[in-house]
Amino acid sequence: MIAVAAAAAAGRLCVLLRPLLVRYALARPNARSSHRIPTPQGGGIAVLAGAFLALGLVLLFMPLPAGARDTLLLVMAASVLLAIVGAWDDIKPLPAWLRLILQALCVGLVLLYAAPDVRLFPALPLPLERALALFAGVWFVNLTNFMDGIDWITVMGIVPLCGALALCGILGPLDQGSGLLAAALLGGLVGFAPFNKPSARLFLGDVGSLPIGLLTAYLLYRLAGTGALTAALILPLYHVLDSTITLLRRLARGEKVWEAHRSHFYQQATNNGYAVSEIVAQVALLNLGLIVLGAMTIAFPNFWVQFAGLFAALLLTGILLRRFSRKRFSLAG
Template identity: 50%
Template sequence: MTISQLLPSIIAVGVAALLSAGIIWAIRPWLLQYALARPNARSSHRVPTAQGAGVAVIAATLLVAGTIAGYAAVPDLSIPPAIFAAALFIAVVGFADDIRSIPVVPRLLLQGAAVAAVLFTASDDVRISAVCPLWIERGLLLLAGLWFVNLVNFMDGLDWMTVAEAVPVTGAMVLLGWFGDFPMAATIVAAALCGAMLGFAPFNRPVAKVFLGDVGSLPIGLLLGWCLLQLAYSQLFAAALLLPLYYLADATVTLLRRMIRREPFWAAHRSHFYQRATDNGFSVLRVVSEVFALNVGLAVLAIASTRAQSAVIDVISTTVGGLGVALVMYRFSRRRPATS
């Protein structure tokens, strides 16, 4: 890839970071007055904290990605309008839920509408498998997309946690785009989201001054899910699984455990592995550092599997990544030995 092709994604990261940070700085006084997150059964914070910084993250992501897509002289840089519309719509749903809680069923229906808008406006030629009937594939993707949107929200329960997830994942996508293994449109979206999360990071550093809120976590899940779907459409299944593997494993295993125990899995709780870690003596910074390091490792494995183009390497990378995720989750579920 030439410098002229690299430049748009580099600009996207830098401009989105500055724009995100600037908007957060500007709106934080308003958030402190009108959008406080008060501690509940799920919370890791102990005092009311401003939430809603996701407004800045999503605004910066969409503005930067849209501007570059519209004006950069780079081929294949057409981002589907449905992505922007669905991200804005689901952000509004999240903002409403932040201010005044929306019941579970209407919330899921609205989220499902956003995911469906992305999937069902895509061309019929865009397929993962030509063998599976289109309506079945799209239906399964709708369920998967709805789950992914919510699991990002579920996992956004600790300072820097979503930063530790989104930055390595989007960073890996940008690198894959530079190698020519990832569509340029998705690369620009990933670069803008990476930059916006970097701009958010200083404000969310433990102890956080501001949270993303559902207005941020839901559309972040939608945008990440769409980018991962582009990997699947490109038949890069190992990379599409490896990049979000920790979030997928923690959220899915936790949900299944709660369902087996007949607990109200839709209610606020503190049984995710990363939450149990803080109850087991891990500091917040230690938890997010380990998650970040794990995600960097998963990103390296994803890139290696993509570059190798070998089924054997795919299996080895996925196995190693799965073992790494299992080890971290096991550590988080055990009491940390006291240090003398």
């Protein structure tokens, strides 16, 4: 029910906000853009507001374990702060160094106060593990933003992932509060989806992609903390590999990685003859396969199943990245 309520609220808010966003928050085509005409951005406001409205109503009436309510409220507050940073950047672009500092503060707040009990590598000194988690969290926030470059790709990437996490909250191993958060975020994105389908009438904007990255990173961190580290690595694998490989390639070429570009594999695919609808459909299909592999590693927690699941996930993701990077085969050509 929480996902349905969040979807309804987000969809209604998209309708109400769009005229204002057309007037004040048009995204004009640039070197990174896949769109050709100015399109309003800021749909992330509706996604976040719809999700949090539905989640807030649930928190009012549903009993949760001690501390779970406060944890969720803190995560929501940090996400709102990051959404404000994103909105600021949408309206008047921030310097890269300031953007990173503000992102790190929001991620650090969640890490230290919403997930202080999570330990993934007990053999490491706690400060080192926290530093690595902070780096990973900031990177996940940014890669979610980087990957939001064509219509529906964030929807097709995050909705299946949130669906899997919501099920983990119902069936285990994820805690109930995190499962509710995943369901609320899923609903918010579903409500936004009709406005973002190709060709989009509304974009998320940084106001949406940044906090969505934070929420997703938090949920995956929680899942990894239950012992399901392999599943937490598998579920977002397409987004992680596309963005990370692209970043490393740009660094190797000496490019300014904070500047707009069209080097991601999904962007290469648009240049290689794939329609946007085909790209996002293939990403969605891959993500469904990753969910199956992730579930397998949770159900059978022995080393060889973990190894086989991660290897298969890497192989399938690598095949799709390779396909996107090459010209589409055409009989007419």
